[in-house]
Amino acid sequence: MRHIRRLDRELKKGSAELLVLSLVEPQPRHGYEIGKLIERRSQGALRFNAASLYPLLYRLEKRGWLHGRWVEKAGQRRRRYYRLTPEGRRVLGRQRRGWAAFVEAVRLITGLEHA
């Protein structure tokens, strides 16, 4: 991944959950922070629109995989911090295995070595 190329929209579908769950595993984070982390860690290759990210967080909370709470501090806008629930942790494990299986399946079919 040398040049910053915007990645295919369809390819991203279904990967967002794994990314979000992974990022809130070590510590609670708020939505904007998650979005920026995805962008920075991928060196700009991967970016999720706010119109994707916030509804996703809402879905993950509704499913009981994340727990969110509002935090208001003086000198800061309101933020909603999300932490991983026990069930979210189990789902993350399943998604990690699922992702590895998927990458391996594509490798087997295409004969591609991964970067």
Added chain:
Amino acid sequence: MRHIRRLDRELKKGSAELLVLSLVEPQPRHGYEIGKLIERRSQGALRFNAASLYPLLYRLEKRGWLHGRWVEKAGQRRRRYYRLTPEGRRVLGRQRRGWAAFVEAVRLITGLEHA
């Protein structure tokens, strides 16, 4: 990828093009054969429904990435064989790089090592 688990539907989106283009690269193949190859090479982990595969082949042909022709032989049902066009070959190269970049981006964000 030990046990044959059906992979997440959303995860598959966007990967089908790369798989099909890869499979018809060395030789022309027909739709049913492509479907079976995906299933066998991935050891059953990845499977595309006919309702995904045939419309996809139609789209790839319409875009000029594949060229299809009907082949009828005695003792066989009619088959539509697809071969890669020169443009399809260029697209395949782009998609391979895009896939590698995507996998690498997910790895950077999640810290996951791929299987």
Added chain:
DNA sequence: TGTAATATGTGGCTATGCGACATATCAGGC
């Protein structure tokens, strides 16, 4: 005769990412 595999095709449903737009706070420059 019946079942399974081969081979292709379609209508409607669903899930999800995105463009465009909206709102509000805060920092910094002019």
Added chain:
DNA sequence: GCCTGATATGTCGCATAGCCACATATTACA
């Protein structure tokens, strides 16, 4: 005081693509 940009969250409607269910036809085999 005003403007711009970053921070922070949110929604409406659109487009894409995989799937369920169903349909059709031929061949192979018990």
